[in-house]
Amino acid sequence: xxxxxxxxxxxxxxxxxxxxxxxxxxxxxxxxxxxxxxxxxxxxxxxxxxxxxxxxxxxxxxxxxxxxxxxxxxxxxxxxxxxxxxxxxxxxxxxxxxxxxxxxxxxxxxxxxxxxxxxxxxxxxxxxxxxxxxxxxxxxxxxxxxxxxxxxxxxxxxxxxxxxxxxxxxxxxxxxxxxxxxxxxxxxxxxxxxxxxxxxxxxxxxxxxxxxxxxxxxxxxxxxxxxxxxxxxxxxxxxxxxxxxxxxxxxxxxxxxxxxxxxxxxxxxxxxxxxxxxxxxxxxxxxxxxxxxxxxxxxxxxxxxxxxxxxxxxxxxxxxxxxxxxxxxxxx
Amino acid sequence: xxxxxxxxxxxxxxxxxxxxxxxxxxxxxxxxxxxxxxxxxxxxxxxxxxxxxxxxxxxxxxxxxxxxxxxxxxxxxxxxxxxxxxxxxxxxxxxxxxxxxxxxxxxxxxxxxxxxxxxxxxxxxxxxxxxxxxxxxxxxxxxxxxxxxxxxxxxxxxxxxxxxxxxxxxxxxxxxxxxxxxxxxxxxxxxxxxxxxxxxxxxxxxxxxxxxxxxxxxxxxxxxxxxxxxxxxxxxxxxxxxxxxxxxxxxxxxxxxxxxxxxxxxxxxxxxxxxxxxxxxxxxxxxxxxxxxxxxxxxxxxxxxxxxxxxxxxxxxxxxxxxxxxxxxxxxxxxxxxxx
Numbered sequence: 001x002x003x004x005x006x007x008x009x010x011x012x013x014x015x016x017x018x019x020x021x022x023x024x025x026x027x028x029x030x031x032x033x034x035x036x037x038x039x040x041x042x043x044x045x046x047x048x049x050x051x052x053x054x055x056x057x058x059x060x061x062x063x064x065x066x067x068x069x070x071x072x073x074x075x076x077x078x079x080x081x082x083x084x085x086x087x088x089x090x091x092x093x094x095x096x097x098x099x100x101x102x103x104x105x106x107x108x109x110x111x112x113x114x115x116x117x118x119x120x121x122x123x124x125x126x127x128x129x130x131x132x133x134x135x136x137x138x139x140x141x142x143x144x145x146x147x148x149x150x151x152x153x154x155x156x157x158x159x160x161x162x163x164x165x166x167x168x169x170x171x172x173x174x175x176x177x178x179x180x181x182x183x184x185x186x187x188x189x190x191x192x193x194x195x196x197x198x199x200x201x202x203x204x205x206x207x208x209x210x211x212x213x214x215x216x217x218x219x220x221x222x223x224x225x226x227x228x229x230x231x232x233x234x235x236x237x238x239x240x241x242x243x244x245x246x247x248x249x250x251x252x253x254x255x256x257x258x259x260x261x262x263x264x265x266x267x268x269x270x271x272x273x274x275x276x277x278x279x280x281x282x283x284x285x286x287x288x289x290x291x292x293x294x295x296x297x298x299x300x301x302x303x304x305x306x307x308x309x310x311x312x313x314x315x316x317x318x319x320x321x322x323x324x325x326x327x328x329x330x331x332x
Numbered sequence: 333x334x335x336x337x338x339x340x341x342x343x344x345x346x347x348x349x350x351x352x353x354x355x356x357x358x359x360x361x362x363x364x365x366x367x368x369x370x371x372x373x374x375x376x377x378x379x380x381x382x383x384x385x386x387x388x389x390x391x392x393x394x395x396x397x398x399x400x401x402x403x404x405x406x407x408x409x410x411x412x413x414x415x416x417x418x419x420x421x422x423x424x425x426x427x428x429x430x431x432x433x434x435x436x437x438x439x440x441x442x443x444x445x446x447x448x449x450x451x452x453x454x455x456x457x458x459x460x461x462x463x464x465x466x467x468x469x470x471x472x473x474x475x476x477x478x479x480x481x482x483x484x485x486x487x488x489x490x491x492x493x494x495x496x497x498x499x500x501x502x503x504x505x506x507x508x509x510x511x512x513x514x515x516x517x518x519x520x521x522x523x524x525x526x527x528x529x530x531x532x533x534x535x536x537x538x539x540x541x542x543x544x545x546x547x548x549x550x551x552x553x554x555x556x557x558x559x560x561x562x563x564x565x566x567x568x569x570x571x572x573x574x575x576x577x578x579x580x581x582x583x584x585x586x587x588x589x590x591x592x593x594x595x596x597x598x599x600x601x602x603x604x605x606x607x608x609x610x611x612x613x614x615x616x617x618x619x620x621x622x623x624x625x626x627x628x629x630x631x632x633x634x635x636x637x638x639x640x641x642x643x644x645x646x647x648x649x650x651x652x653x654x655x656x657x658x659x660x661x662x663x664x665x666x667x668x669x670x671x672x
Contacts, residue, residue, distance in 0.1 A: 060540050108539050113635035220538050223549045319540055331631050 005144040006045040007033055010054065016103055020120035023103060029129040030136035031325050037143050038318040039105050046148050055147040059318040060109055062311040086233055110326055118330075128329055135172055139321075142168065146314065155306035162313045163280045165321075166273060170207030173320060176328040177210070204277055212270045215323065224269040225255040226312050230262065237300045238262045241308070244298040248282040249275060272316045279309065333357065333422075333454065335415040338408075343560055344468050345460040349414045350396070356448035359441055361422045362399065363434050381436045388440040388450075396453040397430030398472070400465055402492070403458050418456060426491075428457065428469055461565050462492040466530070470554055480547040481554065485530065486523040493567060498574045500583075521589040522570070525596040529566050532557040534593050534640035564603050569596055572606065579611045585618050590636050594643025598650075605651045617654060621646050624661035628669065638669055 007025045009017075017024045025033065025042075036042045040058040045051065107114040122128055142165045149158035178191045215221055228245075230238045242262045253274055258266035267275050283294045283302070299305035333353040341348050388394070401421055408414050418425075427434065440446055459465040466488050470481050495502045501516040508518065527536050531553035538546055573592075576582045586592050599606065609617070621643070630638045642665055646653055653661060 061542060111633040111636060112537070112539075113637075114632050118632045220535070220541055220546070220549050223552050224541060224545060225548075322540070326633060330633050 002047065004047055004141065005148075006047060007036075008043040008045060008052065010043050016116065020116055022120055022123045023116065029123070029133070030140040031129075031329060032123060034136065034140050034143055034321060035106050035325065036103075037140070037147060038314075038321065039109065041103055041105070042147075044144060044147060046144075051148075053148070053151045055151070057150075057311075058105065059311070059314045060322065062315045086231070109322060110330060114330070122330055131329060132172075132176070139165065139168060150310065150314075153303060153307070155303040155310055158310055159280075159306040159313065160284075162310065162317055163276060165317055166207070166276055167204065169317075169321070169324075170203040170273075173324045174206055174210035177215075177324055180328045180331065204273065208270075208273050211273055211320070215320065221269045225258060225266045226269060226272055226316060227258070228265045228267065228309060228312055230264065230308055232300070232304070235262070241299055241305060244294060245279075248292055248294065249278050253278075269316075272313075276313055276316070333415070333418050335411050335418060335456065338411050338414050341457070344457070344464040345560070346464065347408045347414065347458045349411070349456045351415075351418065351454040351456050352451055353454065354448065355437060355441065355446070355450045355452055358434070358452050359438060359448075362397075362425065362427070363438055365399075365423075365425050365427050366431055366434055381432060384433065384436050385440045388437060389443055389445050391447065391450060393450075394430075394433055394437070394452055396455050397433060398428040398455040398457065399425045400428045400457040400459060400468070401425055402460075402462055402465055404460050408458060414456065414458075417458070426465070428465075429455075429472055462488070462567070463530070463559060463562070463565050466492070467554070467559050470530075470551060480543070481550045482523075482527060482536075482547060485527050486520070489523045489526050490519060493570070495570070498570065500570075500574050500577045515583060515587070517587060521587075521592060524589060525569070525592045526566055528593045529569065529596040529600075530554050530557065530559070532597055534597055534644050535637065562600055564600055566596075568603065569599050572599070572603075576611045576614055579615055581615050582611060582618060585622075588639070590639040591643045594640045594645075595647050598644045598647030601648045602650045605654075606647070617650065620656075620658055620661060623658045624665055627658070627662040628665050630669070634669070638665075642668065 007028075009025055012024065022028075025036065033042070037055055038059045040056045043052065043054045046053070103116060107116055107119055110119075142161050146158050146161040146165070149155070149161065175191070230241050232238050232241070239262045242265070245265055253267055253271035255266040255268055258264070282292065283299075286293050286295075296302065333351045335349050335351045338347060338349045340346075384392075384394075399418075401417070401424060403417070403421075406413075406417055408417055441448070457465075457468065459468065466485065469488070470484060490504070501513045502519055502522055503513060503516045504519045508516065524536070527550065528534050531550055533553050536546075536550055536553075541549070573586050577586075586595070606614070625639070625642060628638070628642075645668060646661075653664075656664070
């Protein structure tokens with residue numbers, strides 16, 4: 001089968017590949033390609049359109065859209081056009097992004113004691129690299145589609161692929177995570193907690209339960225909230241987008257005291273999957289029988305709307321993906 | 333400065349009062365304290381403060397500033413005590429709130445129309461110890477831009493504590509690169525220990541969470557942690573390390589930052605037991621910890637995290653664990669880490 005994406009090293013001759021040859025992408029296992037991708041260290045070729053592009057956004061460290069600097073500029077000189085300000089901010093974002101890939105960021109994200117050498121050892125373990133191979137291959141393909149459409153500024157489609165990832169991992173991740181605990185009696189408890197409860201709960205509900213009860217009790221996620229900044233050239237658009245999101249979501253998903261009218265929404269980490277699902281359900285349908293679906297006019301421009309959401313959705317999904325890869329493959 | 337009243341704050345175990353002076357005294361005696369914490373905040377130069385500067389020149393009365401002191405010796409029970417304490421110790425004060433306003437005042441004072449006799453009010457806080465003062469700073473500044481809790485802790489570790497009497501040496505990264513002292517502790521590591529002490533938590537770093545969010549998480553932990561229930565101060569931990577620093581094994585153990593972080597959280601619960609240990613006794617306990625930890629053989633991923641967690645648990649329960657054998661301790665460590 002012809003692969004839709006090919007992976008290319010931006011610099012084949014980096015010193016690091018002399019030291020650890022298997023870190024170079026060459027029929028590498030998909031979980032490694034995913035790690036390279038979500039940390040913004042990959043060049044891809046979309047073979048159908050024969051387009052080569054670089055994914056250099058570190059999804060685990062989403063940049064703030066600089067609202068503050070907008071205001072600063074406006075205060076200093078009111079004559080600058082809002083479009084120009086946004087353009088300048090975009091330019092600044094481009095200038096801030098790194099020019100060279102940096103693989104060292106991967107072990108740093110895994111743990112403070114993990115090194116590139118450890119990563120290289122995992123990659124030479126034949127048993128490990130075949131673990132859940134088919135699953136990771138499909139997952140990687142969805143991520144690649146997300147990178148590609150983000151690169152093309154097709155943010156609506158890019159969001160769709162993030163949603164597909166969420167659906168795809170919603171059953172697998174909880175199971176992989178639970179089954180890699182060190183003690184079976186404990187993994188039984190956590191699995192049981194996932195699948196009991198309401199009858200007929202769908203996979204996405206299982207996933208939410210997983211986030212809420214298993215991921216968020218450890219480390220810092222319990223207290224984490226993820227913020228969506230709403231920045232557009234016109235105050236009226238900001239207001240429309242803000243109102244739309246508030247209107248379709250249950251207000252318990254927000255960290256309400258942190259919301260800023262028409263400019264910022266703060267969503268609890270444990271509710272972020274609900275947020276993604278709600279947005280998807282309300283936007284990708286327009287049945288007459290449901291009255292709170294999103295009208296296209298509500299969100300001004302769908303690619304623009306999703307460009308505001310995607311980096312944070314990608315952050316959430318990458319974070320969970322990293323934790324699961326870490327737990328199920330590296331913690332041996 | 334005239335002081336008008338006095339009251340006791342049960343949370344920070346300190347004496348508080350309200351005072352009044354004029355711009356002239358403020359600029360001469362209180363403004364210099366800003367430089368002491370010059371890094372405390374990047375001075376913001378916004379429209380807001382330009383407006384304030386113009387208002388000062390037109391004779392506005394500023395909202396009260398907050399000045400703090402650390403004192404556990406002098407008895408301050410009356411307004412007169414408080415007034416003379418402030419007068420005598422003004423050069424040891426810390427500005428808890430109002431640095432931006434003071435800088436603005438300074439700028440305004442350079443203009444010709446400035447009135448040095450204009451009144452200004454102060455909140456005065458005299459805290460029993462440095463930890464309580466830092467606690468008040470973090471809770472007071474929370475929500476304001478400019479200074480993060482980690483930054484605050486790092487700066488105050490340097491500003492508040494006098495490490496010069498100690499045998500152990502503490503250097504900043506910068507000092508280390510210019511003139512390294514053998515076996516010195518890094519100030520950054522001490523601050524990480526202090527953060528752990530303050531939050532009662534050994535995990536305050538997470539590369540996957542943006543700094544701003546991580547700071548919120550840390551503030552949340554500090555607010556949830558009841559500092560007033562502590563039986564010890566942070567400086568007691570430093571003194572403990574110093575006391576045993578003659579032993580190379582112990583010194584090296586503490587210089588592994590994850591051990592130190594774990595110790596900072598565990599010590600509060602077992603300071604009485606630990607203070608009875610001789611250096612030899614402590615050394616053999618730490619050796620036992622190391623042997624049991626080695627047997628655990630944690631994965632590369634968990635090395636740092638387990639070390640912090642288990643050092644905390646071990647120190648916290650030292651009274652119990654001192655009777656354990658290496659094997660028993662290892663079994664306990666194994667139990668504690670299998671949920672992972």
